[in-house]
Amino acid sequence: MKTKKETSLERNNRTAMIAHFSDVTVMSVFWILQALSKVQPWAFVLIALVLGYAPVIAEFYFFRQTHETKAIKHLCAIGFAIYYTFTLFTATNHQVFLFVIPMLLIISVYGDVRYCIMINTGTVLETILLVIIGNTTGRYGYENVYSGIIQIVVMLIIAINSYYTSRTLNRNMAARLQRANDSKEESEKLVAELSDLSDHVNEEINQIYDSIDQLNDAAKKTQAAMQEVSSGALETANAVQNQSIQTQSIQEKVDQVNASSQAISENMQHTIEVVSEGNTSMESLVQLVDISVANSENAAGKLNTLNQYMEKMNSIVELIGDITSQTSLLALNASIEAARAGDAGKGFSVVASEITGMATRTKDATVQITELIDNVSAAIREVVTVIQQMIDGIKAEKESTQNTAESFSVIQRNSVTIQNSIEELTSNTADLRNSNQAISDSVQTISAVSEELTAHASETMDAETVNTQILENIAAKMKSLVQYIQKQ
Secondary structure, three states, X not given: OOOOOOOHHXXXXXXXXXXXXXXXXXXXXXXXXXHHOOOOOHHXXXXXXXXXXXXXXXXXXXXXXXXXXXXXXXXXXXXXXXXXXXXXXXXXXXXXXXXXXXXXXXXXXXXXXXXXXXXXXXXXXXXXXXXXXXXXXXXXXXOOHHHHXXXXXXXXXXXXXXXXXXXXXXXXXXXXXXXXXXXXXHHHHHHHHHHHHHHHHHHHHHHHHHHHHHHHHHHHHHHHHHHHHXXXXXXXXXXXXXXXXXXXXXXXXXXXXXXXXXXXXXXXXXXXXXXXXXXXXXXXXXXXXXXXXXXXXXHHHHHHHHHHHHHHHHHHHHHHXXXXXXXXXXXXXXHHHHHXXXXXXXXXXXXXXXXXXXXXXHHHHHHHHHXXXXXXXXXXXXXXXXXXXXXXXXXXXXXXXXXXXXXXXXXXXXXXXXXXXXXXXXXXXXXXXXXXXXXXHHHHHHHHHHHHHHHHHHHHHHHHHXXXXXXXHHHHHHHHHHHHHHHO
C-alpha cells in the first residue's frame, strides 16, 4: 500500500501550528505565574487564554478538515497578532516583545514576501508605539530611552532579516523550479534515449533469458545424471564393501582351514608313527602269544605227565596198603602164635606188637598219602583244565591279535592316504588363500575408486545444484528486469 506524499503547504501548516501552540503555551504559563503573584488580575489571564488558544483550536479544526488549507496561515498571523498585541500592552515588562521573534521565524517557511512584510511592519509599529508610550508614561519598565531604541532596532533587524529570508527562499524555490524544468527536458530526452536502449536491451535480455533457460535445463539434466552416477557409485561402493567383508570372512575361514589342515596333518603324522609302533608291538605280541601257547601246551603236557606219575603213586600206595594189610595179618598171626608159645613167645609177641603198631601207623600214613595224592590229582586236573582254557583263550587272543595287526596295517595305509590328501588340501588351501588375498586387494582398490568416484560425483552434483540455483536466480532477475523495462 502506497503512502500519500506530504505536500509543502501541508508541511508548512503543521510547522506553523506546532510553533503557534508552543509559543502560546509558554506565554500562558507566564500569564498564570503573574496572576498567582498578583501582578495581573485573573480576568486578564482568562482573556489572554481565550485570545491565545482560540486561533490554535481553529487551526487544528481546519487542519483536520484538509491539511492543505490556507486558513492556518492567516489564523496563525492574525490570531497571534491579536494575542501578542493584548499581551504587549497589558504587560508590566517591555521584554514581552521577545515572544514574537519565534513566530517571525516560523512564518518565513511559507515564503510569502507580502505576508512577511505585513506582519513585520505591524510588529515594528507596535514596538515603536510601545516605546513611545513607555518612555512618555513610564510604564512597561523602561529604564531610559536607550532601552526603547535598542528594542526598535532589534525589531527592525528581525523584520529586515525575515523579509530577506522570505525573498531568498522564494528565489531559491524559483531556481529549483527552473532546474526542475531543465531537468525535466533533459529527462524527457534521456527517457527517449533510454526507451530506444531498453528496446535493444530487451531483445538482448530475451535472447540471454532463452540461453539461460537452455543452460538451466542442461544443468538440471547434468545434476540428474550426476545424481544417478553418485547413486550408482554409492551402490557399487556398498556392494564392493560387502564383497570385501565377505572376502575377508573367506580369508579368515581359509586361514582356519589351513591351520586345521596343518594340525590334522601333524596329528595324522603322529598317528602314523603311533600306528607303526602299534603294528610293531602287535607283531611282537603275536610272537609272544605263540610262545605263550607253546609254553602253555608244554605245561599242559608236563601236568599230564605229572598226573600219570600221581596215578603210579596211587598204585604204589595201593601196594603199600596191601603190604600193610598183610603185615597186620602177619602180626596178628604172630601174636596168636606168641600166645600159644607162652613165655617163650613173649619176645616174639613184643615184635608182633611193634609190627602191628607200625602197620597201623603205615596204614594211617597211607590213608593220608592217599588223601594228599587225591587232592594233588584233583588240583592237577583243575590246573590242566585251566591251562586248557588258557590255551583256548590264548589261541583266540592270537586270532584277535592277528586281526588287530591286520587292522593296524589297514589303518596305517589309510592314514598315509589321508596324510597325502591333507597335504594336497593344504597346498590347495594355500593357493586359495593367495587367490583370495589377490581378490581382497582388488576389492579394496575398487572400493577406494568407488568411494572417490562417489565423492567426486557428490561434489559435482553439489556444484551443479549451486549452478542451477544461480541460473534460476539470474533467470528470475532477468525476467523481473524485462518486466520492468516493458512497464517503463
